[in-house]
Amino acid sequence: MTGANSFSVSGYGPERSTLARLFARDSVARRLDWPILLAAIALSVIGAALVYSATRNRTELNQGDPYYFLVRHLLNTGIGFALMVGTVWLGHRTLRTAVPILYGISVFLILLVLTPLGATINGSHAWIVLGGGFSLQPSEFVKITIILGMAMLLAARVDAGDKPYPDHRTVLQALGLAAVPILIVLLMPDLGSVMVMVIIVLGVLLASGASNRWVLGLIGTGAVGAIAVWQLGILDEYQINRFAAFANPELDPAGVGYNTNQARIAIGSGGLFGTGLGKGSQTTGQFVPEQQTDFVFTVAGEELGFIGAGLILVLLGVVLWRACRIARETTELYGTIVAAGIIAWFAFQSFENVGMTLGIMPVAGLPLPFVSYGGSSMFAVWVAVGLLQSIRVQRPMSA
C-alpha cells in the first residue's frame, strides 16, 4: 500500500504508469479488500510449506521429487489467483447472467462422476480423473454454482424493488435448484460436501431474508434427513465408523479411532512453538493419514505449534470477518447472499476440517480452504475470493 502511495505521488500527469493507474483513487485496486487477499495468499503459502513438509519424504507419492507437491500447490495457488482476477474482471453481476450455464455445466460434471469416468479417492466417489496426474472434484464448483444460482433466484424480485423479501415460491425454486446437485452428491456419496452444501443453503436462506419458517424448516429437514440417512443405511460402514470413533476415540485406537487419535497426538505434542518445520516426528513418521490434504492442520499443529496453528485460525478469521463486512456493506441483496453463502461455506468447512483434527468434530473428507493440497478446492476458494472482491469493488460507493 505504501508502494502504491509513492507511485501516485510521483506519477502526476497524463502518462501515469499502469501501476499508478491501478491504484488511482476509486480504481479497482484501491477498492479491493486487501486484508482478504493478503490473508488468502498467506494461507496458501503456509499451506505450501505444510504440504511440502508432509510430502517431502513420501517417495511413494511424490515420485522421488520432494518438491513435487510444493510446486503443484504453488501452481494451484497461481491458477487460483488468476481465476480470482478473472472473476473480479468479469464481475459478479456479469456472472449473474451466466449462472444458468455455469449451473448446467457443474451439474453435468457431477453427473459425470456417477458414470464410469468417476473415480473413488479416499472412500469418496467424487472425482473425475483427467489423466496426466490431474483429477477434478466437481462438487467443489457446485458449491459456487449453488450460491450463485440461489442468489440469482432469491434476489431477483427484491433487487428489482418488487418485494422486501423473497416470497415462498422463489424460496421453493431456490431450494429446488440446490436440491438437485445435493442429491447427486449424496449419491456419490460425498457426505462431507453434502454437509457443506446444506450449510451453504442455510446461510443463503438466512441472508436472503426469507421468512423464519423457511430457515427453521430447513434446519428441521436437515436434522430429519441426517437421521434418515443414518437409519436407512445409505451410509457406508466407514462413514458410520467415523462417527463412532468420534463419539468414543478410545474405541479402537488401532483401527477406526487411529486417525483421530494420531491427529490429536500430533497437534498436542506441538506445544507452544512446535517442533519446527520438517521436524515433527508424527509428521515425519506418517502416523497421521492424508496429511497433505484433509489432515494438513495437524502438520501445522505439530511443527508450528500453537503460534503457527493459531495464526492459520486468525488468517481464516480475517477472511471471514472481512467477508461479513462485505456482505453487510453491499446494498444489493444479490451480493449479500453470495457473500453469505461463501461465509457459510468457508466457516463450516474450516470448522469441520480443523475440528476433526482437534477431535471435536467427526471425520469427514473436507479440505481446509487455501491450506490443503488439492486443485479443485484451491480453484473454487479463489473464485469465491474473486466473487467477494467483485462484490466489494462493484458496490455502490456511498457518498
Add this chain to the structure above:
Amino acid sequence: MTNIPETGRTPRVQIRLVIIQILVVSLLGTLGGRLWYLQIREGDAYAKEASGNHVQQVVSPAVRGSILDARGVPIADNETRLVVSASRTDLLKMKDDGKAVLAKLAGVLGMKPKDVMAKVRLCDAKTPQPCWNGSPYQPIPITDEATAKQALQIRERSEDFPGITAEPQAVRRYASPGDANTAQVLGYLSPVTDEEIKEAEHTDSPYLRSDQVGRSGLERQYDKELRGKAGVTRYEVDNLGRVIGQAKSDEAKPGANVVTSIDARVQRVAEYELNEAMKEARKQHDRNTGTNYKADSGAVVVMESKTGRVVAMASNPNYDPNAWVGGISGKDYAKLTGKDSNYPLLNRAIQGQSAPGSVFKVIPTAAAVNAGYSFNGPYECSSSYSIGGQVFKNFESKGYGPISLGRALEVSCDTVFYRLSHEEWNRDGGNKPKKKAKDWFYKTAHQFGLGKETGIDLPNEVTGRVPDRQWKKNYWKANKDAWCKQGKKSGSYAERIAYENCLEGNRLRAGDSVNYSIGQGDTLVTPIQMATIYGAISNGGTLYNPTVGKAILSADGKHIQEIKPKSHGKLPMSRTTRDEIDQALAGVATRGTAAWRFGGWPQDKIPMHAKTGTAEVYGKQTTSWFTTYTKDYTVVMTISQGGTGSGASGPAVRKIYNALYGVGEDGSIDKKKALLYQPQKSLPKIEPDGSIDAPKIKKYDPIKEQASERNQQQAATGNDPAATTPSPGTGNNRDNRRRAARRKKRRRTT
C-alpha cells in the same frame, strides 16, 4: 449504480448477517480454545505419547552371571547354543495355525510333530507340560540343542519356515563340576510371567518379556544381581514400523557373578556319601517294622563353624537342574513334581523338617542349667521314667545310675531329661499352669533359634516348630473340630489320641513335656537349624545366619561386594556351660554313642564333637540324625526312615571329614589329600575380560581312588592357577563335554 434501492439492507437481513458473523466468530473461538487446550494445557502429555508412538525398542538380553564355588569353579554358567524358536503370532497368521510349518520343522530337527506342537501351545490350568509359560508374543524355544546343520537348513530356506528362527543364544548351564550337581541349592530358571512384568514395571529392575527368572535356590535369591540389565536400542520408526533413525540407547550390562562358599569337591563328596549312606541303609533290616529301611530322603549340610558359611549342602533325592534349560519336557516335569516323584525339587536341608530326637538334647541341657540345675548333677539315669502309670523308657531300656548332664549327653540318657523336664513342668504349675510360667525348656529352644528361619540366603526356608503352650493352643483351635468328630474313647490308637486331643489338646500335658525333652512329640527342626546350633556351640556361642553366597563380583571383576556373615543371636548359655557341653560332645565321639564311628580319628589334632539322634515318627521308620563339629566345620546329616543316628549317617559323615581334612582310615593326616583343611578365605579372581581363574576338579570316586591310591597323585589343596575357565558365553568348545555329562547323569537319575 447508485439507483439501486437499498433493499439489500432491510433490518431482517441486517440482523441475520450479524447472527452469521457471531456464529463465525464463535466457531473460530471454539477451535482456538480447543487448540489451546490440546497444545498448551495437555501438550506435555501428548508430547510424551508422541515419543512413545514413534520409538520402538529392541531388547538385547544381558548375559546372566555365573554362580561360582568358593575357588571360582562355575557351578552355573552359560553356554552358546543354537536355539530354534517359533513365533506364535506368525504361526497363527497361517491358515492352519502353522501346523504344516511345525511338522516340517519337526522333520528337520528329528522330533515328533506332536512334541513340537506341544511346545508351542500356551500353558493354562488344563494343559499339561510341556507348554509355553511365557508371553505369547515372545519367540518360543523349541529346542536349544540344534546342530549347526539343522540351523543352516532352517535359515537357508527361511521362506519355507516362516516364523521360525535359529539363532545362537546364551543358555544356562549347570556344569556339575566333578559331578557335584548342587541342584536344589542352585535352583532353576523359567520365563517371566505377565504378572511379574506388571509388578516390577515401576521398580528399578523391571523385567523384559524375554527374561528368565530364578524360581528357587540361588538363582532366585540372587536373581537381581545375576540378571544384569538388558540392553535397549531405541529406534525411531514410522507408522509402518520402518526405521527412520536411532534414538538414545542403553547398553546391556551383564549380570554379576555370585561367588558361593560351596566347594564343589566337598559338595560332591557330600552328595556321594549321602547317597551311599541311603543305599546302605536300604540294605539294613528294621526290627520295628520287619522290613528294610526305606531311606526315602536325606540331607547333609557342611558349614563353616566360625562364619555360618555353607561349604556343601546336599539333598536327596536329587535331580538334574539342566532339565529346566530351554523349557522342561513333560516327562521330566512329572518326574520332578508328580505324586510319585518324592519331590526332588525340595531342598531338604532347609525345607525338610522332622523330629530331631537326641540331637535336640543340647537344648534341654542348656535349659536345665539356665533353670538353676547344676551341670554336674548327679541325676538318676534309670531305665525308665513313669508318670501316673504312663512309662517312658530310656533308649534300649538301659540305666547308667546317677550321672552328670555331660555324661547324659554322651550316653544319650533319656530319663535324665524326662525327669528334669517333668520337674520344670510341675514347677510351672503342671496341669494348672501359672500365669507367668517360666517355661525354661521352651524359652531356651526359641533362644536357640528354633521355630523360626535361620535366615539362610535361600528362599522358602521352613521354620520347624517348638511345641510350646502357645502353639498347642493355636493348633488345638485349628484342629479341635476334626479331633472331636473323629475321636473315640475306646477305639484305635489314632482315635484314642484324637479323643484325648479333643478334650485337652489345648494344654501342655506332662507327657508332652517329657516327649519334648528328648526332641520327640511335636518338635520339628530342619537340618540347617541343627547345623546353626552346633556351629554356634563350636564357635563359642554365635548363631550365624547360614550363607551360601559369599560375594557378588561384577562381570569384569572390578566391583566386589562381599556378603558378610550375620548373626541372629547368641546361645543362651555361659562360657562354662558351653565348654562343658563341648567336652561332653567330644566324649560322644570318643567314648559315647558315636565313638564306634570315629575309631582311629586323630582326636588330638582335630578334636571331633558329635551327637547322635534316632527320632521316632508315628507310622514311619526312625529318622537318623547325626550332628558333628570340629573347630572349623559343622556337619549335620539326616536320613528319613534311615535307622539310627550313628548307624545310618555315621560312616558318611566320617568320610566327609576324611575328605575335608585328608584323614586316612588309619587316622593319619595327609594335608595334600585334604580338600579343604581350612575354610577357603580368599575370593576367586575375575579378569577384566570376564574370565575366571579356577582350578580343575577331579571327580570324587572313593572306590577307584582306593585302587589307584599308591600310583596317583591326589588333588592338591588350595588354588591351582594353571587352569582357567573361559568366560561365560564363550564356551562353544564345551558343548560336547556338557552334553555328554548331561546324558550320563540323566541315565543315573532315572
